[in-house]
Amino acid sequence: MSTTTPTVCVTHIPHLDAPPAYRPARAANGLPRIELPSGHLAYHLTRYEHVQQLLLDDRAIRSPCNEEGGASFLPTVTPAQMLFNKDVPDHGRLRKVIARDFSPAGVARLREQVLQATHERLDAFERQAPGADLFALVLDHIPATVDCHLLGIPLADRGEYRPLSHTGAGGQ
Structure with a gap:
């Protein structure tokens, strides 16, 4: 097994990041939002505190983001069985099963x-x-x-x- 860690630097590559495919929108509930290319409004969370606030709010549902024509950046729907696609109460029940392993x-x-x-x-x-x-x-x-x-x-x-x-x- 090699003991040296290769150094990779990509900061010199121009235009590495694609332009955003969204537009800023008015904040709601103290959280920043964006307008997706589909025209749907979505929360744009980049701070841990904001993600935690939204994920702990039982009113925040995920299912519309995983329906055909729903608000999403993805070109397709993802499996409904995925933990992140679950809403209350299933999300909390499944999360308890794996919480210790992901602590x-x-x-x-x-x-x-x-x-x-x-x-x-x-x-x-x-x-x-x-x-x-x-x-x-x-x-x-x-x-x-x-x-x-x-x-x-x-x-x-x-x-x-x-x-x-x-x-x-x-x-x-």
């Missing part, structure tokens, strides 16, 4: 597995010819490997689990 202490327990998976994939990437696909060789593997550790799925079964994680049917 700061729970995430800290995964630190070594994340580092090991990252180093293994970066080492595999370094062995490839120039122009190798970073996503396919590194980025696509790490989340599934970490999910297997988190969910207690044997790493030997990662190949079976990985496609499920892409469709939203796994890890829910």
Whole structure:
């Protein structure tokens, strides 16, 4: 396993960020909002306190964002089974199941597995010819490997689990 961490700098690339596909809108309930390309209004939350305020408000529902023609930046609807797509009371019930694993202490327990998976994939990437696909060789593997550790799925079964994680049917 390699012990050096490669340095990657992208700040010199001009126009790296795409222009926003939204327009600012009048704030509501003390929270900033935007108008989406579809014409829908949406909260535009970039501060932890604002995200927490909205996620803890039972009146804030997610289901309209996951309907055909609903307010969304995504070109498609995402699986309704995903935790983030659930509304009260299902969201809270499912959140309790995973809260301990995603707490700061729970995430800290995964630190070594994340580092090991990252180093293994970066080492595999370094062995490839120039122009190798970073996503396919590194980025696509790490989340599934970490999910297997988190969910207690044997790493030997990662190949079976990985496609499920892409469709939203796994890890829910």
